[in-house]
């Protein structure tokens with residue numbers, strides 16, 4: 001009499017235990033992370049448009065902040081590399097989109113340069129993940145086409161901006177679902193490009209923001225279709241914002257003030273400029289430029305500490321920073337992304353509101369329907385390491401700061417016996 005009853009109870013308990021462990025398994029044993037960058041997505045773009053149901057859903061079900069504090073210089077390459085290394089630009093060495101380095105094989109770096117020696121020595125999030133035995137796929141990211149510490153992501157592609165955004169999404173979701181990847185990164189070159197053409201308030205730019213909402217919707221829906229939506233932690237952010245400019249009328253022509261007797265080379269120009277002076281002419285060059293309106297000039301050694309933009313050989317002897325909306329040109333005909341007359345640009349001081357990017361996150365680790373204090377883009381790397389439960393390489397970020405996003409705060413003291421340096425700084429803004 002008693003036996004069938006005991007078996008029934010045992011079976012029932014077993015079923016209940018199995019059900020509960022199945023339910024909690026994705027959160028505890030196999031956390032997944034997707035990091036999305038929509039280039040040039042200014043922090044306040046969503047407030048300028050009406051039709052963004054997918055971002056609205058992310059905000060409702062996830063966590064956001066007024067903006068994320070990005071690094072100087074607010075250019076695409078440096079800012080993207082900061083997100084995946086947790087390092088200030090002076091520490092990861094990708095200090096501009098165009099660079100000069102006497103110690104590399106080829107001295108000049110342009111956005112198409114993938115030579116490994118520009119990227120060595122700085123662990124990225126995909127390297128950290130793969131070192132820990134996890135699988136990482138990167139559908140375009142600054143640095144992903146080069147070997148960093150001897151490895152590339154398990155999946156990667158040479159950059160090709162023409163690949164339809166939908167294809168990028170579909171491939172990423174396949175990696176995460178069919179191939180069970182732990183970490184996925186994906187990059188979209190909009191709304192940046194349209195922002196340069198039409199300016200941050202331009203009709204076309206705001207239309208592009210709505211299109212990017214549709215791309216986000218596709219990602220969310222495909223994750224839902226593959227039963228991953230509630231197990232993946234998704235972070236959607238960007239490298240920088242966008243300021244209104246006019247390259248025809250707000251142009252500083254350096255030829256009006258200096259000539260080749262002072263300047264050996266102009267390596268980067270536009271919203272900021274990096275100059276190599278002729279031998280022994282650095283101070284003279286600074287003196288010639290110090291009264292020029294709508295920009296600031298400084299010797300490398302005088303760059304403000306708040307930029308964390310000084311301590312690297314690729315930061316050149318003379319730095320020029322244009323005032324918001326102004327463009328510096330060595331010869332009066334500077335073009336941005338081959339756009340003859342551009343109405344938007346970035347690269348300016350990272351303290352400007354217009355330079356600040358968006359940040360939204362959703363997933364089992366994140367708070368729901370919450371607006372928290374701003375964190376820094378250097379915090380993204382230690383945050384993702386925490387989400388994946390792996391050890392971060394030395395970095396300038398702070399998990400303590402990023403913890404404000406999390407439902408369950410990390411235990412800083414024990415932390416599974418890991419020794420951690422407290423790298424957080426008192427916040428500045």
Ligand SMILES: *[C@@H]1O[C@H](CO)[C@@H](O)[C@H](O)[C@H]1NC(C)=O
Pocket residue numbers: 220221224225
């Ligand atoms: C996910 O799919 C379920 C049905 O399987 C549906 O009820 C739900 O609304 C979907 N969620 C999203 C965000 O698409």
Ligand SMILES: *[C@@H]1O[C@H](CO)[C@@H](O)[C@H](O)[C@H]1NC(C)=O
Pocket residue numbers: 255256257258259260261
């Ligand atoms: C360029 O340098 C030459 C020689 O020193 C000088 O005569 C000329 O005035 C300079 N031009 C400008 C724009 O400073």
Ligand SMILES: *[C@@H]1O[C@H](CO)[C@@H](O)[C@H](O)[C@H]1NC(C)=O
Pocket residue numbers: 331332333
């Ligand atoms: C100005 O410099 C650019 C390269 O930065 C060059 O392509 C262009 O032809 C130059 N224009 C003039 C007027 O010298």
Ligand SMILES: *[C@@H]1O[C@H](CO)[C@@H](O)[C@H](O)[C@H]1NC(C)=O
Pocket residue numbers: 087088091308394395396
């Ligand atoms: C940033 O982190 C790197 C690597 O740990 C370190 O060398 C550098 O000193 C840090 N920078 C600051 C400003 O703390």
Ligand SMILES: *[C@@H]1O[C@H](CO)[C@@H](O)[C@H](O)[C@H]1NC(C)=O
Pocket residue numbers: 400412422423424425426
């Ligand atoms: C880390 O340093 C920051 C700033 O000095 C401080 O506010 C914070 O309490 C520290 N965190 C820990 C865990 O010691």
Ligand SMILES: [Zn+2]
Pocket residue numbers: 039040075076077192239240
């Ligand atoms: Zn960018």
